[in-house]
Amino acid sequence: MSPMMYTIMLSSLATGTIVTMTSYHWLLAWIGLEMNTLSIIPIISTMHHPRSTEAATKYFLTQAAASAMILFSSMINAWQTGSWDITQLSSTPSHILLTMALAMKLGLVPVHFWLPEVIQGSTMTTALIITTWQKLAPISLIYLSINNLSTVVLMTMGLLSSMVGGWGGLNQTQTRKIMAYSSIAHLGWMTTVSSIMPNIMVLNLMIYLITTAATFFTLMLFKSKTIQDTTMNWTLSPMTTVMMMILLLSLGGLPPLTGFMPKWLILETLTTQNFIMAAVAMAISALLSLFFYLRLTYTTTLTLAPNTTHTKLKWRFKPNLPTFLMLSFSTTSMFALPLMPLMTQ
Template sequence: MFNNSSKILFITVMIIGTLITVTSNSWLGAWMGLEINLLSFIPLLSDNNNLTSTESSLKYFLTQALASTVLLFSVILLMLKNNFNNEVNESFTSMMIMSSLLLKSGAAPFHFWFPNMMEGLNWMNSLLLMTWQKIAPLMLISYLNIKELLLISVILSVIVGAIGGLNQTSLRKLMSFSSINHLGWMLSSLMISESIWLVYFLFYSFLSFILTFMFNIFKLFHLNQLFSWFINSKILKFTLFMNFLSLGGLPPFLGFLPKWLVIQQLTSCNQYFLLTAMMMSTLITLFFYLRICYSAFMLNYFENNWMMTLNMNNFNMNLYLILTFFSIFGLILISLFFFML
């Protein structure tokens, strides 16, 4: 639908919209940045050759428009209270603002649109939706920090993300429920400090990029493709599933490091109930990741009589192997680095 220069322009405007939201000193300015981000992201989603992407872009627009309407209405109520001293319940207004931001980020219990929409997108748009599009809402949530609502959202997000991914065969839905689960961890890190949230978000974005990079190259969308596609390349098959386990947070992989930091901080804050719920949900997530890995490694599959050519150039292969090396051995390298210091 658009050429590469148009897509670069939309991505640039999307980044500018996020930066406007993050650097704004008023709720109205933050709302304007969110709208700029929304209107530049929707053209990236739509594709004339794919009807499901057009449907997903419409779902995204309607959901984000609803959240933006609630946000703007709540901001107007706050302005009326500050300017005219009206008797507006400020805590209720703040909860409305936070609910609209949770809806924008796709956190439970406002997650209903996220998995179905992800199912219709390509992998690059899915990566943007799972990573970059969460920056602005999460930063605004950190300004409010209503702990009661945040606590409910964290518990529901980790539970929905864990249970929702149990019986999924679609890789995009599996990644979407994994994103909801990780979003619960990110919201809990926001309750502690923004620096821990930033570390967690960077590590999550890095691990998600590795997986979506591979899925996009080989056009993989379902689990049965994983089992049959990499028969002639055992190294790619092994490293891909190791990245799955790293994303799930299994030690000694890199994905365990941000969860380790959050667990340590929650323990120091005596948040034992929240920590128990999050740990149990992570065990469920690791269960279906390990089940997939066990099926891939331990079971025999009929090999094809013809050789399947893997359309991957040397640059992509080297980039993937370098990123995978840090994903698998990153925790060990970081631990050795701090031990040497």
């Protein structure tokens, strides 16, 4: 794809998300979602490879179905109440349909099957866009209509997503699929707390976006597509390898790092609201996720795969990726835990 077309597609992508996030009318929100979907399809299929074509088709079908369900739910609501306002979703069939549609948009369990496949068939840059920017519009719609959505359904989907995200990532060898299951697990944490404390959901989203973006930037820098590729990262940049280790531990939510903040706050909120069993289940599912983060950490920093002498000369290749964003995101996702009292006021 030419740089001009790529710029137009990215601009349309950003415009669609911003239109959805700033609209209070269901039709405008739906138009923003459609703009967003139609502009990312060419970006996914730029590789001209059967895998990318398959990924683009899967993405289009799921997102089109979810958008149609959103439009259908808003029409039912307008028919029964006479209002197209996003915050006035009072019809029961409407909010059930909307919850399922937004779950499909985000990739929550039980409608998560498309996400790992689409991310595996995309490039690293496209996978970064799908796991970060593409989550903003559906989560903003959840935030706007949270007073009318079912708490039980959202918490059930959140719990299942955190468990399936941890369980599904255990058996993967591809870094993109691992990041996809990581995304499902993190979105499960956000959805669980969304109906109780939406502010914590927004904080969790911000930290998730920053940490995931930093991790993807390091994977792109090292061109690590499988777990075996990560064993040779040290030849390119030993310091960045150590930084990637800390990033992965932050994604897992280990205490001295920023990723611990949202998990701590969510577990605290669940226990204060007497959702003790939900908090226990979330904590156990976090251990599942932590296992595959630790496995990636181990292969990145502590092991060396069987290889030929030539692979050790990877240091000869100069990285051609701008590192400013990677460094700023990495620093934030490692050392922002002391800012927690400021963020929770």
